[in-house]
Amino acid sequence: MHTLAKKIMREDQFPMVFCPGCGDGTITHLVGIAIDELGIIDDVCTVGGVGCSGWLASIFNVDFFKAIHGRTLPVAIALKLTRPSRKVLVFTGDGDCAAIGGNHFLHACHKNIDLTVVMINNQIYGMTGGQVAPTTPLGSTTPTSPYGKIEPALDLCKVAEAAGASFVSRWTTAHPKQLLRTLKKAIMHPGLAYVEVITQCPVQSGRYVHGSGDPVHLLKWIRENSLTKTQMEKLSPEERAGKMLIGDFLEEIRPEFTAKTYQFMAEVQASKKASVDLGR
């Protein structure tokens, strides 16, 4: 077994539960390296939702919470507020975060609470059998959209930015080094850090959306269709259709919810105490 895996992961989770060639394993490894290099293993706790992405939370040898479908963020907010020194990592999928937990996602971003949300976007509901997700590309045929998807894919990075997240970034499993650098920054960022990772799902989105179950072919497709801002600006609006913008979009320091809550609590307690003293 890998030295890093022996150090910070549960040995009984190996071999991993993911299908051959699934990008979730790559993300597990990169998050593992980030945790190890930052030296925060004792402070980390993970929250996983329902879906293949929820497995990531249980692989690390830390405290973890398996929430019901779409409700990863309310649980994570509670874990953060009860002990602010915790580094809470949330692993959520595109069906979990964009569709079923969409409302929670908006409000967690709006609060700008110190969480790291790793959204694993495989462009389909992978675990439940390949149903259409909000992030599925336009025109894809899936078991629940047999004549092609009508609406375009939802850009959750723009949603996060508009809702008030203070760190927004999107990378893919075909860019492991850039993703590792961003994950390290995101974990240490004070505020809601949203990192979207576009990944290959050879079994469901490979079969239905891209027409190939070969992980190497899918990674090639991701590499060719994910462009940085400079590359994207060179293209005409027609050519941009179907391409995915990658990069670090936003990083700024804004007032954070946990710190504000504790400050507010201290102020209220002090004013109460003062009023009681005056009453005497």
Next chain:
Amino acid sequence: MALKTVTAINIYSDICKGCGICVDACKFGVFEMSTERGKQGYLLPKVVRLENCTKCELCELSCPDIAIEVIGG
């Protein structure tokens, strides 16, 4: 000529699922698919040109099963 001296590339045959991503990720042709099967029953990759390795670690980082480890360098 390799810039760094990598002493070994371990492929853990008990957890490898033979997806072939390492063969594609390496730009120097260090890996090739073999005809040997691991404990999981998948075809394993093998290290054929270790002297070409530059320790970019793309194989290790891209591996979806944490089954590759680059030693030394």
